[in-house]
Amino acid sequence: MGRTSTARTRLLAATGELMRSHGYNSLGIAEICAHAEVKKGSFYHFFESKQALTVEVVDAYWQGERSCWVGELSVPAPALDRLRRLLDATAAVQRRMKEDSGTVDGCLLGNLALELSTREPDIQARLKEIFDEQIQLVANVLTDAAAEGAIPTDRASLSTARALVAQLEGMVLFAKLKNDPAVLDDLWPHTLMLLGA
Amino acid sequence: MGRTSTARTRLLAATGELMRSHGYNSLGIAEICAHAEVKKGSFYHFFESKQALTVEVVDAYWQGERSCWVGELSVPAPALDRLRRLLDATAAVQRRMKEDSGTVDGCLLGNLALELSTREPDIQARLKEIFDEQIQLVANVLTDAAAEGAIPTDRASLSTARALVAQLEGMVLFAKLKNDPAVLDDLWPHTLMLLGA
Structure with a gap:
């Protein structure tokens, strides 16, 4: 199991953590990916x-x-x-x-x-x-x-x-x-x- | 009294109207200015x-x-x-x-x-x-x-x-x-x- 297999979970966790304090609109996909340590290019592989x-x-x-x-x-x-x-x-x-x-x-x-x-x-x-x-x-x-x-x-x-x-x-x-x-x-x-x- | 003299009031009114439905973060200065019919360049003349x-x-x-x-x-x-x-x-x-x-x-x-x-x-x-x-x-x-x-x-x-x-x-x-x-x-x-x- 490489890091990729946990990328989806990490994206979910990072968003949950950031969104409670940042809200929805001010939170960008780049920030979520950085926090989750997932390449921005991979985001749309996991979420539409x-x-x-x-x-x-x-x-x-x-x-x-x-x-x-x-x-x-x-x-x-x-x-x-x-x-x-x-x-x-x-x-x-x-x-x-x-x-x-x-x-x-x-x-x-x-x-x-x-x-x-x-x-x-x-x-x-x-x-x-x-x-x-x-x-x-x-x-x-x-x-x-x-x-x-x-x-x-x-x-x-x-x-x-x-x-x-x-x-x-x-x-x-x-x-x-x-x-x-x-x-x-x-x-x-x-x-x-x-x-x- | 030209339109400029009312620009500040129009910016306030437009923001009040838009912000209740759009929230704060998703509302941009360009959108506020467009709604208020105020040139974007004038915004910072009125508000910091x-x-x-x-x-x-x-x-x-x-x-x-x-x-x-x-x-x-x-x-x-x-x-x-x-x-x-x-x-x-x-x-x-x-x-x-x-x-x-x-x-x-x-x-x-x-x-x-x-x-x-x-x-x-x-x-x-x-x-x-x-x-x-x-x-x-x-x-x-x-x-x-x-x-x-x-x-x-x-x-x-x-x-x-x-x-x-x-x-x-x-x-x-x-x-x-x-x-x-x-x-x-x-x-x-x-x-x-x-x-x-």
């Missing part, structure tokens, strides 16, 4: 376009994040404890990022959603699916919480789950803007309010 | 850089939005009614945008906050000040609401006001991603939950 690469990067990012979400939401514990573990894990990611690189880069999915939207329909479609999946995962734990009597039954809805994920994305926006992960310390009390718990 | 122009665009955007915020929050009505008017007005802006251009472009301030952050410190600093001002405006109306007995006293805080603006930004993100302003219809019931009203 920066768009196509980005859809794969978004998928890989969510696969990683999804295992964390599913992991935290599956521990044998009351539903609200599981939800809290998920929010704590999300805040911990931003804290580690700040410790490692000095900046809170936020959520790649939220960053791309606001930077691109309708101008990159393939990426937008994938982001939409992923956020729908996040909302469904949260809705499932809300259903459990309602069954346990921890929240009112009418809070166990997709609408409340969406509000909760929106709250998370909005607070991550402020953490990124202030470059301060401590902004996320308030997430849990506000989540409890939203849930009427 | 795209960064400097963007800080002014952000200011102008917030000045317009701020009059709307202060207007809605100052009508002679109970505090929660005033807050609701503010959220309704925000949703109405996104609905009009969809009707006019076919796309929900979201909030210029939130878009730039997630696209740029620490890589453009001057723009980031201005965005931070503006969001702090938004949060303070909301906190003031929460203080009134608590004084009227409409919400618990402990909800009249900067922390709750920040959660409310975060909720708004997160829901605007989903409205932009789905290109559907109806996502914002849920804002009010979730706001009431957050406020324990």
Whole structure:
């Protein structure tokens, strides 16, 4: 196995790393290739376009994040404890990022959603699916919480789950803007309010 | 007064219009000048850089939005009614945008906050000040609401006001991603939950 066989993986990893801080439009293929130590000429052997690469990067990012979400939401514990573990894990990611690189880069999915939207329909479609999946995962734990009597039954809805994920994305926006992960310390009390718990 | 005397204003207006849908990095000075009908050579007569122009665009955007915020929050009505008017007005802006251009472009301030952050410190600093001002405006109306007995006293805080603006930004993100302003219809019931009203 030569280096070429890992070039595709390296391109994906380099883009994932750079795109969270640089965004989509300011990140060029030359910079990605340099970071991945892949010759620029080889790029199009692996990916049709920066768009196509980005859809794969978004998928890989969510696969990683999804295992964390599913992991935290599956521990044998009351539903609200599981939800809290998920929010704590999300805040911990931003804290580690700040410790490692000095900046809170936020959520790649939220960053791309606001930077691109309708101008990159393939990426937008994938982001939409992923956020729908996040909302469904949260809705499932809300259903459990309602069954346990921890929240009112009418809070166990997709609408409340969406509000909760929106709250998370909005607070991550402020953490990124202030470059301060401590902004996320308030997430849990506000989540409890939203849930009427 | 020739056209030159309005060139600066036209550059600001063109950038404000284009940046909400295009973002910062994908928008070039040539495109701004073409849209503003200003010769590219004149750009640097008016603005030192795209960064400097963007800080002014952000200011102008917030000045317009701020009059709307202060207007809605100052009508002679109970505090929660005033807050609701503010959220309704925000949703109405996104609905009009969809009707006019076919796309929900979201909030210029939130878009730039997630696209740029620490890589453009001057723009980031201005965005931070503006969001702090938004949060303070909301906190003031929460203080009134608590004084009227409409919400618990402990909800009249900067922390709750920040959660409310975060909720708004997160829901605007989903409205932009789905290109559907109806996502914002849920804002009010979730706001009431957050406020324990």
